[in-house]
Amino acid sequence: MKEYKLDEIKYLKIHGRTAGSLSPLPLFWTGSGIELNTKGAELWIEVEVDYELYEPWLGVFINSAQVSRQMLLKGRYWLCLYRGMNESTVKNVRIIREVQAMNGDPACSLVVHAVRLEGEFLPIEEKKLKIEFIGDSITSGEGVVGAKEEEDWISMWFSASENYTLLTANALKADYRVISESGWGVLTSWDNNPDYSIPQYYEKVCGVLTGEKNEGLGAQKENDFDAWQPDIVVVNLGTNDNSAFNSPEWRDEAGRSHKQRLNEDGSFNEEDLDAFEAAVENFLIKLRKYNKTAHIVWAYGMLGNALMPAIYRAVDKYRKLSSDKKVSVLQLPDTTEKTVGARSHPGILSHKKAAEELSVYLNKLINTMN
């Protein structure tokens, strides 16, 4: 078998945001990976993995069927993607990072160094549609894997493969990227931390990551938006902003604090709700800045829809001020006892339902509005 550095491979398709470097290629976000069309009996890939707390997991798809999903232990080593196959048939192979970018573990990284193949690389089809998904634990697939009683917050329960993102992309024959972080929101995280909001890191390749190593891999670089302009941006945020109203005040060592408040009767404090709506509106402005022509769809509701009125208000306000018509809101089906997974999060059945509704909606959108 011959060994190829990634930049020596003639036909290589990269999924997910990168800083451009291929030596090595870091897989930052959940759902990121590489795709190859190969002839040859055997295919190997060299990865390098590190972590302190949260290990990455890897999914492998052969001809669009998932064949494996495994924990990646520390070290630099070769993984076999397939072996013993007919040399002369073309195999479409895709590896996919199953676990979200881990803000809480600066050591966590997964990079691809090289590929071994006795055979040929072939061109890979470019999909006609591109979708970017932006979300939280739901979009990270937290709880898709695991028994319902599981409560630990660990990598094992995350899945990018059995996830409404991949299912929706498949239904629409689209390429896709995911930006998502468990517990984070538009304005604050579930526990009122204003530093843990997705919007403020959106411009960076993977701004939620921490530590020097990730910086070295390019996580903090400006993202090259021109290189990949989505046709659709799906924002599935708000669930943690709602939790913030029901969680204690956040306070850091420097004495900063934040709290989204409820009124005594259990309704949202008007002022804090306004702050949330302003955050939605500002995020839309930012999204439009970087995604000039995309349909932006705020798709929300898989774990309750308490903030839906506020989201509608914010989108309304944005539309009026901007005259931007390509922004809309979609309610996703709520998770029920039957469709719940681990950690009280949407299970695979909930993801399937969400993908079904979302696909129908997006399909209409691109067919009627373009």
Add this chain to the structure above:
Amino acid sequence: MKEYKLDEIKYLKIHGRTAGSLSPLPLFWTGSGIELNTKGAELWIEVEVDYELYEPWLGVFINSAQVSRQMLLKGRYWLCLYRGMNESTVKNVRIIREVQAMNGDPACSLVVHAVRLEGEFLPIEEKKLKIEFIGDSITSGEGVVGAKEEEDWISMWFSASENYTLLTANALKADYRVISESGWGVLTSWDNNPDYSIPQYYEKVCGVLTGEKNEGLGAQKENDFDAWQPDIVVVNLGTNDNSAFNSPEWRDEAGRSHKQRLNEDGSFNEEDLDAFEAAVENFLIKLRKYNKTAHIVWAYGMLGNALMPAIYRAVDKYRKLSSDKKVSVLQLPDTTEKTVGARSHPGILSHKKAAEELSVYLNKLINTMN
């Protein structure tokens, strides 16, 4: 973490036939593995893997939910089964060999050496029901994994996890074992090889295996039937015996030959059909010898049911001669375009349907006849 040889573990449940040795424990048949109840944050397992042609794959279940499935590369190494979990909760952990015993690769082996845990082992529930499944590629889960267009005969497409055996056992809350070999039958293999019939190897621990190494691991020892008496034996054989009628004559280098013949009008040759029926009858005699009280159910039909009349005749004859009433026949649902998997074999939907029908039938059986 503390390291335990398997025989140092107080509570260890072994799935699948073994020769008794725990140092190491070979996982011979598909569906075999070990099960543990553990406290502690982290659990590792030391495996040793070898093969020339067909590598083993491993599935991992935590609290009955599958969390991973991966190819096992050559070597002796540690795998992490979970990490970062709450130390004080009890986790039920089960590893399962995903790939059948590989008769065609004497080098193929998978053994478990040891376990690492900082914590406690706890007792594991004994199931009230025990089922033994005996079959061919269908029972080996060939084609459950992989795209429909796949044609290579490789380990990757086999699955013990998404398989009617495990699904049926779960539905009945049973422990189970599998004896199965792709391409093999009751009288001959699909290509008329009379050496490749399951019955002639049934008494051995894993008689279908070849090579000195496997012999050393105990594969050719007499199985200790007293140690594990099933309540139900499901025999899903006949599919390859039918293929034999439609395949060319088998001939070996020593000049031996065999052919199950069709008449000119496409019907089965009477004499050869008789030989098949005698083989079924003899296998029932043997099964009863080793399984004194089990219900024996010949469950057939997932890939056509052309030999069903012959199976009914053979079972009839056996029942008459033996006065053994605990033997019956069940037709399983045929695989269709909608339910087919890779390599024209039953896909996961076909396995689910089979498990549904089989569970209903077995449930009736144990409730009315015992």
Add this chain to the structure above:
Amino acid sequence: MKEYKLDEIKYLKIHGRTAGSLSPLPLFWTGSGIELNTKGAELWIEVEVDYELYEPWLGVFINSAQVSRQMLLKGRYWLCLYRGMNESTVKNVRIIREVQAMNGDPACSLVVHAVRLEGEFLPIEEKKLKIEFIGDSITSGEGVVGAKEEEDWISMWFSASENYTLLTANALKADYRVISESGWGVLTSWDNNPDYSIPQYYEKVCGVLTGEKNEGLGAQKENDFDAWQPDIVVVNLGTNDNSAFNSPEWRDEAGRSHKQRLNEDGSFNEEDLDAFEAAVENFLIKLRKYNKTAHIVWAYGMLGNALMPAIYRAVDKYRKLSSDKKVSVLQLPDTTEKTVGARSHPGILSHKKAAEELSVYLNKLINTMN
């Protein structure tokens, strides 16, 4: 058998709004009917039916299972609801008007005169929950029955039995009433007719009906809201208001005219959208006036959700002005190629999906907010 006028029946449950009279009892709205618990071998009912254009249809349920659905021809006659049954068991029997109140046919009426029974009437369980559904053709079940290619606007395609209203009520163990009129909206009908809006007829028993006969039956009387206060009001309106934007101007013989306009770019005219929102807001005010404590849920989206932002705005405005917190919005699943029925309307699969989502939502609502 003994004949009973309705007012002679000791235990009689009436579904749907009435003007109080029982001699005879008119079944005005779709889903209305009577319910009896009876002993006795045989049960008959005397109906009187008339129409010029649109005949009524009747559904019969025995012990909650639908046993028949039939066209009702003109005349006064007896229908047998069951016969040949065990005299001593209690049968729950319910008849249900399958077709909406027919504004377009003043002659259309269906009344119940009497019941024949050799046996006993028994008490009927009062449900703990009451729901009122207000809607248009969707809520009238138009298109639930019939082949997809049907285009005629006739009674035959309407169904109250296979309808999200009945399914939701069953899921929540609720009694329910329906106010619905095909083609009508909150502000105007689908063709911009401002006289065909549900709100302006809401106070009457069945104000949408026309003609002297219906007036004689009490259709134009004030509804007695105190007699039946719902716990939940579901409003499924807006679909025809959206159509109005895409339909030609309405103009009557007196020279009155109306048109909900689109801007040149296809977006809604601001002024006309405001008028729609004001209509929603005013309807909420009216609904609250008559339903003091009910949760009001605007449930919309089974045939597209173009007016959802406007509905959210209107509900928002109402909530702010009124401080009424028991008003919310729910998006129902859109109808797709797979779930569509006759006349491009939601089919039974779409109604089932809607009922599923709506039930989950309402269940949460009554469990968390009461």
Add this chain to the structure above:
Amino acid sequence: MKEYKLDEIKYLKIHGRTAGSLSPLPLFWTGSGIELNTKGAELWIEVEVDYELYEPWLGVFINSAQVSRQMLLKGRYWLCLYRGMNESTVKNVRIIREVQAMNGDPACSLVVHAVRLEGEFLPIEEKKLKIEFIGDSITSGEGVVGAKEEEDWISMWFSASENYTLLTANALKADYRVISESGWGVLTSWDNNPDYSIPQYYEKVCGVLTGEKNEGLGAQKENDFDAWQPDIVVVNLGTNDNSAFNSPEWRDEAGRSHKQRLNEDGSFNEEDLDAFEAAVENFLIKLRKYNKTAHIVWAYGMLGNALMPAIYRAVDKYRKLSSDKKVSVLQLPDTTEKTVGARSHPGILSHKKAAEELSVYLNKLINTMN
């Protein structure tokens, strides 16, 4: 509208066995009826109905969608099949007798006299495949309609529309006929009555019917087998023969008696089982006599499959003696708690499953064996 006697209608398709007369046309068996393609706004049909105990029910299909199902009261009267439709479109209309031929009620009859139409009759497609179903209560659709708790034996619970017969025929695009009688078997009825076996009445148009009126309608005439030769005959019998083993002895006033016996250990008495098998064999001989080229499929198992071994033996014996290869056996899925209907009979879910398995099997049969 113009009135047509049936023999004046240019294009008329009759479903079900008849004695040839059209003035009037008796609908003897369940599933029988007429089919028309009509232009015109309105269509009526004149029926004449009688009964003492068991009334007939009627189903109506417009363009293959069921629109109604109703009890037919005594008398001669006109039923409207549709009204208010577009005059210029072609409507396919089919009426279907929902209830089996009622052996127990000599008065029970349903005949069609005439049709009223202002418009045109058009040719009706001849299906390429013809299927005859022969069975008992299962094939009569007993229990498809009604709540699970129902126990009365009445017409209301029968359905020809939601039935594996119609579903299978639709799946294969076939015309079909049904010969079925609740409680009857191959050798005896469920209560050991040897006069109530289907085979001895097979040659007559509807030999199970009693009374002079039915005789006058032609029920006891020899059936004209040449006029309608099926491609497939499905025999779903054996369920009541099994019940006979578990029911008390039958004895009539003339002192005749019969009892299918169980041995003390609960197994079938050999001699009586032989009698059953002989009855199966003889029925096959008779079926082949009248159906020269049809595939004959004994499809059994929807309410248990205790007699399956005996059926296989009998079919085997028949095949050997006759050299007839177009006879086979298929096990249908057993009914479970989830799929059961009223009166402990298969519900609609069970019929759907049966139709699915049967369609797949028959489809293979006609594609590979013809």
